[in-house]
Amino acid sequence: xxxxxxxxxxxxxxxxxxxxxxxxxxxxxxxxxxxxxxxxxxxxxxxxxxxxxxxxxxxxxxxxxxxxxxxxxxxxxxxxxxxxxxxxxxxxxxxxxxxxxxxxxxxxx
Amino acid sequence: xxxxxxxxxxxxxxxxxxxxxxxxxxxxxxxxxxxxxxxxxxxxxxxxxxxxxxxxxxxxxxxxxxxxxxxxxxxxxxxxxxxxxxxxxxxxxxxxxxxxxxxxxxxxxxxxxxxxxxxxxxxxxxxxxxxxxxxxxxxxxxxxxxxxxxxxxxxxxxxxxxxxxxxxxxxxxxxxxxxxxxxxxxxxxxxxxxxxxxxxxxxxxxxxxxxxxxxxxxxxxxxxxxxxxxxxxxxxxxxxxxxxxxxxxxxxxxxxxxxxxxxxxxxxxxxxxxxxxxxxxxxxxxxxxxxxxxxxxxxxxxxxxxxxxxxxxxxxxxxxxxxxxxxxxxxxxxxxxxxxxxxxxxxxxxxxxxxxxxxxxxxxxxxxxxxxxxxxxxxxxxxxxxxxxxxxxxxxxxxxxxxxxxxxxxxxxxxxxxxxxxxxxxxxxxxxxxxxxxxxxxxxxxxxxxxxxxxxxxx
Numbered sequence: 001x002x003x004x005x006x007x008x009x010x011x012x013x014x015x016x017x018x019x020x021x022x023x024x025x026x027x028x029x030x031x032x033x034x035x036x037x038x039x040x041x042x043x044x045x046x047x048x049x050x051x052x053x054x055x056x057x058x059x060x061x062x063x064x065x066x067x068x069x070x071x072x073x074x075x076x077x078x079x080x081x082x083x084x085x086x087x088x089x090x091x092x093x094x095x096x097x098x099x100x101x102x103x104x105x106x107x108x109x
Numbered sequence: 110x111x112x113x114x115x116x117x118x119x120x121x122x123x124x125x126x127x128x129x130x131x132x133x134x135x136x137x138x139x140x141x142x143x144x145x146x147x148x149x150x151x152x153x154x155x156x157x158x159x160x161x162x163x164x165x166x167x168x169x170x171x172x173x174x175x176x177x178x179x180x181x182x183x184x185x186x187x188x189x190x191x192x193x194x195x196x197x198x199x200x201x202x203x204x205x206x207x208x209x210x211x212x213x214x215x216x217x218x219x220x221x222x223x224x225x226x227x228x229x230x231x232x233x234x235x236x237x238x239x240x241x242x243x244x245x246x247x248x249x250x251x252x253x254x255x256x257x258x259x260x261x262x263x264x265x266x267x268x269x270x271x272x273x274x275x276x277x278x279x280x281x282x283x284x285x286x287x288x289x290x291x292x293x294x295x296x297x298x299x300x301x302x303x304x305x306x307x308x309x310x311x312x313x314x315x316x317x318x319x320x321x322x323x324x325x326x327x328x329x330x331x332x333x334x335x336x337x338x339x340x341x342x343x344x345x346x347x348x349x350x351x352x353x354x355x356x357x358x359x360x361x362x363x364x365x366x367x368x369x370x371x372x373x374x375x376x377x378x379x380x381x382x383x384x385x386x387x388x389x390x391x392x393x394x395x396x397x398x399x400x401x402x403x404x405x406x407x408x409x410x411x412x413x414x415x416x417x418x419x420x421x422x423x424x425x426x427x428x429x430x431x432x433x434x435x436x437x438x439x440x441x442x443x444x445x446x447x448x449x450x451x452x453x454x455x456x457x458x459x460x461x462x463x464x465x466x467x468x469x470x471x472x473x474x475x476x477x478x479x480x481x482x483x484x485x486x487x488x489x490x491x492x493x494x495x496x497x498x499x500x501x502x503x504x505x506x507x508x509x510x511x512x513x514x515x516x517x518x519x520x521x522x523x524x525x526x527x528x529x530x531x532x533x534x535x536x537x538x539x540x541x542x543x544x545x546x547x548x549x550x551x552x553x554x555x556x557x558x559x560x561x562x563x564x565x566x567x568x
Contacts, residue, residue, distance in 0.1 A: 007281075014270075030263055045277050048277065063284070064284070069228075073232060074231075084262070085242070088259050088262050
């Protein structure tokens with residue numbers, strides 16, 4: 001398959017993620033949209049990695065491998081972020097009994 | 110390398126110190142010891158002693174600049190621990206964990222200041238950010254702290270997503286994450302590279318809180334516990350700037366002329382918004398949050414001009430700004446009233462603290478004979494040398510003049526207004542340390558070359 005299709009799919013997922021972050025008011029859904037952005041990037045990295053690999057197979061058998069390596073790091077960091085983020089959302093829920101980010105206006109005087 | 114490994118190990122030691130002893134003083138001493146070890150090991154690495162001989166494959170490059178910056182940062186953290194150590198203990202129950210998280214942030218700082226691939230940039234920025242989300246929300250019962258932490262978390266991971274997309278696009282165009290390869294082959298902007306460049310620029314602007322991506326800063330800095338605000342506004346911001354300039358110097362120097370104008374506009378907007386909004390604040394803590402935005406505007410001058418002089422200037426600015434802000438916050442978190450009125454009559458009741466605070470405020474405002482003046486001077490001069498940007502320099506000078514108003518309001522409140530005596534817990538050690546910090550700021554202001562020459566001393 002041509003690389004353009006992967007790029008279009010990844011960009012579409014990424015834009016859905018951004019739109020979700022900007023539009024949705026539920027903290028957990030906003031958070032899911034951020035994860036969607038990260039996964040769009042994962043998809044794009046893997047597609048590019050394969051592309052670079054196919055382009056340079058003759059000269060260098062391991063070409064493009066760093067792209068797939070990067071994906072693992074993104075997964076690990078995203079997992080760490082999820083654990084911290086959900087803890088923060090739970091802490092918030094305990095205090096205000098809501099996960100609506102419209103409640104986040106106490107700091108605006 | 111020394112500092113990176115040791116700071117990660119010391120973070121674990123701090124976690125265990127909470128199990129072994131329940132005496133907070135011991136924990137604090139261990140933390141101070143750790144930061145001294147980090148500082149000494151970085152200085153030893155500057156002199157050529159390496160404790161760990163890992164093969165890094167060129168992913169991290171510990172050059173003189175990054176090592177010297179790390180030493181400056183560790184020195185500032187040492188002062189921060191000594192000045193604010195007791196206030197960290199008042200935030201909550203899990204004091205050893207706060208110290209452990211601070212050490213993990215420092216591991217991220219060493220990575221972000223010496224990365225040579227985009228992978229290490231991403232990891233460094235994330236290792237800085239994730240512990241900070243926790244520290245921001247460490248005051249668990251306080252709604253403001255919760256809110257700040259959720260806001261910081263959502264904004265921070267959103268900007269991480271943008272950064273990752275930028276990295277992926279640049280990887281697609283260049284087939285490598287290595288900055289040398291990217292810098293060597295980026296001679297013109299293809300659509301994919303320019304999209305990646307813009308996304309990286311926006312996400313780094315988020316991290317350093319440059320306008321128009323600054324809106325999270327005042328809320329987060331205001332809501333977070335004061336001691337951690339001090340850490341975020343100084344150490345972390347300086348580290349993000351070092352990562353910023355390393356990325357753009359390493360990767361996109363050849364196409365500098367094409368993105369310079371965008372960064373110049375961001376700089377002008379940051380200076381303008383930061384300073385004008387700071388004028389209208391009633392709370393000194395919130396004023397300092399906006400002032401940190403406007404100081405970020407001055408640091409952006411280094412990225413606009415991107416020369417060797419910009420590196421010197423950024424290093425010096427980081428030192429001057431961190432010392433002064435850590436000092437101000439150390440005083441502020443010990444006060445009960447965070448408004449300007451809280452400072453009324455401080456000159457009469459606490460003359461030593463008021464004198465030190467005056468030096469910090471003068472330095473932040475950029476009055477001659479303090480480090481802040483030379484730092485601003487350096488930044489403006491690199492922008493003039495870069496050429497074509499005289500309008501930006503004029504905006505910078507005008508904004509520096511505006512900033513004098515809100516910094517001097519604190520000094521005026523301390524010396525020219527009467528107020529009843531506020532209880533501020535101080536020991537002789539605290540006052541002595543404030544005096545040393547203030548003295549160091551004046552010393553740096555009179556002998557700026559003392560620090561900058563170090564860049565060329567260790568080669």
